[in-house]
Amino acid sequence: GQNIDQPTEMTATEGAIVQINCTYQTSGFNGLFWYQQHAGEAPTFLSYNVLDGLEEKGRFSSFLSRSKGYSYLLLKELQMKDSASYLCAVTASGGSYIPTFGRGTSLIVHP
């Protein structure tokens, strides 16, 4: 099975930088996703990491360390619209590409 852990809630100030951590234990590893989900809406894809290192995409970056079972999502130049839930999801090896989701981190950005 898979176990995914991320903080429940974080707050940050507009214009600042925030890092959302995700740790996981899985029998086999096939990739890690980050999704953004606004209240009452479906998740939208942010990033996918399968190799160690940092993937940068505009204001958002995602980091993966497979040996540590650890990832983080870095959000720069925070905007009010970044207030949302951020979901970490892991896919296991063994032929299944179905992601297992963490509980999500609710990020509140205030002025």
Next chain:
Amino acid sequence: GAVVSQHPSWVICKSGTSVKIECRSLDFQATTMFWYRQFPKQSLMLMATSNEGSKATYEQGVEKDKFLINHASLTLSTLTVTSAHPEDSSFYICSASQGAGYTEAFFGQGTRLTVV
């Protein structure tokens, strides 16, 4: 990215009735579709995985006779909640994938089901 359309966005139904939710991939062929349920402030819980033309695979604890899934074509999957009860009230989300080997699955807009 690819577009997945889910309908309806919200529905209110009486206890004991059935509700059908549709999930369509608009610009790609979805070999595999996933159905999730999400309770407030909870994670997405996978209910079932369906492959076109075959029976759905349900996760442990999900009643297949209550949550009927049909994936008759490469662009359409439906979830029917039969004899709905208030405890079935939830946010239901589908996602579609082109199949094994494709890393990304695309989500529909979700359906807010309220059973009264």
